[in-house]
Structure formats: C-alpha cells, structure tokens
Amino acid sequence: MAAAEPKSPAAAGAAAARRLARGCWSAFWDYETPKVIVVKNRRLGIVYRTVQLLILLYFVWYVFIVQKSYQDSETGPESSVITKVKGLTLSEHKVWDVEEYVKPPEGGSVFSIITRIEVTSFQTLGTCAESMRVRNATCDSDEDCVAGQLDMLGNGLRTGRCVPYYHGPSKTCEVSGWCPVEDGASVSQFLGKMAPNFTILIKNSIHYPKFQFSKGNIENRKDGYLRHCTFHEVSDLYCPIFKLGYIVEQAGENFTELAHTGGVIGVIINWDCDLDLSASMCNPKYSFRRLDPKHIPASSGYNFRFAKYYRINGSSTRTLIKAYGIRIDVIVHGQAGKFSLIPTIINLATALTSIGVGSFLCDWILLTFMNKNKVYSHKKFDKMVDAPGGGAGPGLCASEPSQQDCTLTDARGLAQL
Template sequence: PPSPLPLSPAGYFLSFWDYETPKVMVVKNRTLGVIYRSVQFLVITYFIWYVFISQKAYQESETRPESSVYTLMKGTAVHGDDILDTVEYARPSEGGDVISTILRREVTYDQSQGTCAEHFNVANANCTKDSDCVQGEVDFDGHGRRTGRCVQYYNHTFKTCEIQSWCPIEEYAVVREPALEEAINFTVFIRNSIHFPKFKVGNIKDASNKRDMQKYLNKCQYHEEKEPYCPNFRLGYIAHKARENFTELCRTGGVIGVFINWQCNLDIDPSNCKPTYAFRRLDLRKDQANSGYYYRFAKYYRKDGVESRTLIKAYGIRLDVIVHGHAGKFSPIPTIISTVTAMTSVGICTIICDWIMLTFIDKNEVYSDRKFDEVSKWHLQSPHPQKLLFPTEDTAPKTPHQ
C-alpha cells in the first residue's frame, strides 16, 4: 500500500475531508458492562427527576406576570395622653408597593425664620471673634447661611458663628419621644393582583359575593398553610420573619422587603396557584451610614402672625413589596426538546466506557485495533477487499495476546 500522507498542511487539509462512521463492537466484559449500565441509569434518573419533575421542562412557562400592589395599615395606639390613628403614623396613608409606619419621633417645636447660633459640631463653626466667621458662607453639613457674627451658643459660655435659618436648630431644641412599641400589633394589608397574560390566568379567591369577601378580609390573619390568600399581616410577624428585633427597629428604623412569589402549575386547577411570602431586611445593618430608616417632615402654622413650624424626624419601618411569578403549562414543543436532550446526553455513557476500555482494561491494544479501522482506495482496489476490510481469524494479524 502507499505510504501515509506526511504531516504537512496539505495532509491536514485532505484528512479534513475523511468520513468517520461508528462501528459496533460487543465487548464481553462484565465489569465494563456494569459500569455502562450504572452510568446509563444515573443519567436517565437525573433527567427524569431534575429536568422533568423538579424543573418541569415539559411545560411552557411565563416568568413576567402583570402585577399591582395596594397597601394599607390599620390599628390604634395609646402614646402618652394621645390616641394615634392611621393618619398619625402611616406614610402614605394609602399607598402602592411601599408603605412605612412611624415608630419613634424626634420633635423640634416652634421653629421660625430668624438668626441663631450654629451647632458646635459643624466644621469651623466654633469662634471667638467675628472675623472667624465668613459672611454668606454656607457649610454643606450646616443648617443655614452665616451672617458673619460670632455669638454665644444659646445658654452656654462658648461661641459659634451665627446663621440665618429655622431657629432654634434641631440639635439644640429637639425633644426625643418614647418609642411606639404598641405598633407591634398593627395590621398591614397587602393586596396583590397578578395576571399571566400568556395563559389568561390570574390569582383568584372564591367568594359568592363582595359582602362575603369583605367579611373574610376583616377577620382573617395570614397563615402559610391555613390562610395563604389572606393579605393581613401583623407588623410584629413581619419583623420576626425578617429575623429582626422589634425594639431595635423602633430605635433605628429599618427597611424590610416583602417578597411575594407566585408559583403556578396550570396543569392542575388554577385555584392551587397560591402565593408564598418571604421577608428580609434590605438596609445594611453593618454600614452605620446607610442603616436604619428615617425621614423629616414639618407641620406649619402661624403664631403671633409669624409663620412657624414643628419639625419631626420620624424613625420607622418601611415595607417594600416585591412581586415575582412563574406559571407553567404542558406543551409538546418543550417536551420534545427536553426528551431529545435527555436521549443525547445518554451518549456520554459510551464515551466514559470507551475511555475506560482503551485506558485501564487489559488487552486495551486489542480493543483499539478492533475499534478503529482505516479504509482507503488501496483497500478497495485489493483483489480480496472482503478479507482486508473485515479480517477473519485466518487473515487477521496475530498479536502477542492471541
């Protein structure tokens, strides 16, 4: 026969056009057969359990539902001599996917526009004479515009620069009120409407009429198993599920995410499409600069003909409602694709067993000679092509093992 092609670019180019076809060889080896069937069993089991049962790869799915959220807070609390209702502690009183409640207040009463001493913790605010204060200067961390005068800090002996602002400043005149710990029993109402447009299915709660629905909403309390549709949550329950201490939240405030997840298998009755809830603290507790939750607002009025205000710094819990959804229904197209993928993946069993056979098992050279045949035109032009192409015991070359 002609000599093999040399390892040259031309030889590589010509070998690219060779055709390879698999050849069936039965190997009478019990160990290799056990390995082959075991790997087959594992691969098939994985696809049946994980792909078809766990991931439901036979279904057509939709993961971006249309959703709307409406939140409301209910409850009454006694705070000192005052009775607080929703208008006093809920912001906003009726809201969308965000609602917050005031748990503690720091109040500065009777502020009015005028001049007063800057707080001593502000940079370059401490002074001994007027020349230490630059007129018209505004400090980023300060409370107003400097007048250029050095004045006594309220009823203290030291001096700071005078500013034009709402006086007296908050840090000097603030009154810290006790926490509203009764808020632990407040009720948060979270109504979530969801719709999967691809399947034309939305969340439903059977009720014969609106009156029955209203009665249900007024008396129910959320329970993961008994009342999964009830949208009423105790504020203390939310804090507990988020693994937060309610007393600490009253002191610093915090942001809690309410995650609503709809997992709907539409191959069964749509009424089984129930929401699951998860709660997690969103602000970073370890980052002191960004932890907690508070905001300021003011109540304005006129006192002796002068516009005045009461400044309120409110600490509280802010709830961010985040909705996710996934719906699936049987479809032949993903079923066929998943089945073909599973059948193709079974081919890895042959690759693994061939590698074991040609690497570790005795007589691997014999297996290699039987597995790989090279056929060329020279063999086809031989006077006995049948014997060359398919050697028998008489024509096959003898090996030391034989």
C-alpha cells in the same frame, strides 16, 4: 489496423474528473452506520451501565420532575399591590391615628409607619447658632467664621459671627435660616407602644399574560370575612391582614429596637404556579425579612424629615419632624409553567443524546487504560489505504468488493480482552 493514438494529458484528466464526479454522486446516496463491537468485560460493563443510570436519573428526577422542563414557563407576573393600615397609638403628648403616622397615605407597595419622632417646634426664619454636628461649625471668635459661606450639609448661610451654643460652654458659627436648628431644640416622642397591634391589609393580584391566568390573594366571600380575620398560613391563607408585630417577628427582629432606630422590612409574595393542575393549587406564599443591613451602622436604620407650616402673628412658622419608622416594601415575584410539546421534545432529545456519554467514556477507558488497548483500537478503527492506480484521491475508499483498500490489521480479535 492502425494503433490507437495515446490520449492527451488533458483528455485523461477530464476522464478522471468525470469518474470522480460519478463516484461522489454515487457515494452521496450511501448509508453509513457505526461499527458495533461487543466487549466481554464485566468491569467495563458496570461502568457503562452506571453512567447510563446516573444520566437517566438526572434527567428523569431533576430535569423533568424537579425543574419541570417539559413545561413552557413565564417569570415575573404582572402585579398590583394596594395596602391599608389601621390602628391607634399613644405618645407622651397625644393620640396618633393612621393619617398621622403612615407616609405616604396612598396605600402603595412601599410605605412607612412612624414609630418615633424628634420634633423641633416653632422654627422661624432668623439667625441662630449652627449645629455642632456640621463640619467646621465650632469656633472661638468671629475670625473663625466666614461670612457668606454655605455648607451643603449645614442649616443655613453663615453670618460671620461666633455665638454661644444652645447649651454648654461651646460656641458655633451663626447661620441665617430656620431657627432654632434641629439638634438645638428637638424633643423625642415614642409612638411604638401600641404599634405591634397595627393591622396591614395587603391586596395583591397577579396576571400571567402568556397563559391568560389571573388570581388574587383575597378569598371571594360576601360575609364580611375580612372584618374579623387575620392571616394564618393554614386556616386563613386568603386573609392578607397582618399585624405589624407579626411581620417584624417573622423577619427575626426585636420590635422595640427596630421602632427606635427604624428599618426596612420586605414582605415577599411568591406566586409559583403549576398550571397543569387546578387553579386552586396556585397559592401565594409569604415570607418576611429585613432588607437594610443592620450590622453596618452607616447604612442601617430608616428615618426621614418633613415639616408642617403655619403662621403666627403674620410670621412663617414650622414644626420640623425627624421621623424614625418601619418601612414596608411589598415585593411580588413568581413563575408559572404549563405543559408544552416543544420543550418536552428538546429535553427528551437532550436526554437520549446524553446517554451516549457512557459509550464515549468506556471507549476512552479502553483506548487508554486497558492492557489490550491496541487490539481494541485495531478492531474499532479500519485503516484506510488508497487503491492502486485509483483516481479517487487519498483517503477515499472505493465501494467495489474487488478493491482491497479497506483492511483490518487486527491479528487476534477482541476475544482476549
């Protein structure tokens, strides 16, 4: 019989490739499980169980109970606010009603209650001395005043003349505009004497579209309830009628000081609703705080100007009013939540995965700080060696029992740990 001809290198390579492909296809269907080693060490066991307990407490108490992560949530409800102010007050010269001291009168979520005014009456178009508060307005002669100059923070167009001021020996440049200017003839009037007793009705309704949930802050009664009630956090939660003095007091402010300088008070309505409970458990929570920085003089306080126009003897005349007041900003926010299966599953899976942090920490302690760390390393990790003459490639371990390509190098075991 003739001797078998040696295979060519190409044929041998093809055969090796086929064997590798069959091995990979077979290994694809193998199931791999991590190696479990029990270490008899009390201190390490205490660390392991403590870490597991802390992780478990975090997820049970904080994630699920406090944060309610098992719920689907929606923030920022759709909201509408309608306000109405009632009351009368006195100044040095007249009685004021709501139509005069509330701006704007439409009853929106932002409105102002005037508590002090500085009135400049009978202003007409003409020429007069500029205010001393305007930059470069003071002068000694006409040469100090440039005709035609217009200061954006001034009160008119300069005529080029230097004229005596309204009071005192000073002089300022003459301007053409509404005269006399504000600080030359203004009269102050205080309206805040009875203002603490003003009542403010705040109607608020909210809607969470994701859950199709709506609610309002007024009790549904037909006995004229709103005509004789005022807000109380316990007994009259659904009577949203607040006294102005109560709002300022709850914001921690002195009413008299605030009425003189003006300021901004926020009425915050918070609707945090757990929709897994009854709708009656979803209630508004009110809080009050000052919004303008009162400790920064440049930006504290609140005032605005408006004018009333009329004609006297055919001449245009106006009364300029600089109003100081308490501006009320009604701010509505909240969050609603309801049980949902998807966030529950996600957070449960996260919790179960996080418990494995205890094993990682203990493995790190064993491999780094324990006296027998090398013994543990030999038991935990099998060192892989190539089978002699195998074609599986480096790093692959054949599955046949006869191949000794996976060896344990631990000589003594973990019994001594």
